[in-house]
Amino acid sequence: MVEPVSKALGERAGKLIGAAGLATDQAVDAMVAATALAQEGPVVIVTSDVPHLTALTAGHERVQTVHVDKIGR
Numbered sequence: 835m836v837e838p839v840s841k842a843l844g845e846r847a848g849k850l851i852g853a854a855g856l857a858t859d860q861a862v863d864a865m866v867a868a869t870a871l872a873q874e875g876p877v878v879i880v881t882s883d884v885p886h887l888t889a890l891t892a893g894h895e896r897v898q899t900v901h902v903d904k905i906g907r
Contacts, residue, residue, distance in 0.1 A: 843868045854889040
């Protein structure tokens with residue numbers, strides 16, 4: 835999926851970084867997390883960076899983070 839980056843998504847990403855206690859070098863992961871949280875229904879994020887994305891989506895049970903190596907097994 836490709837989504838445009840909006841001011842609202844950027845602001846939500848910043849809040850997610852703060853809530854997770856991460857640094858701004860996690861901005862790209864935070865944008866992915868913010869985009870996932872903006873979607874309706876359950877969402878699966880496939881990534882090689884499970885710890886950061888799990889921290890960024892903590893408390894949002896409908897968003898699941900899965901390591902890319904686990905797909906197709």
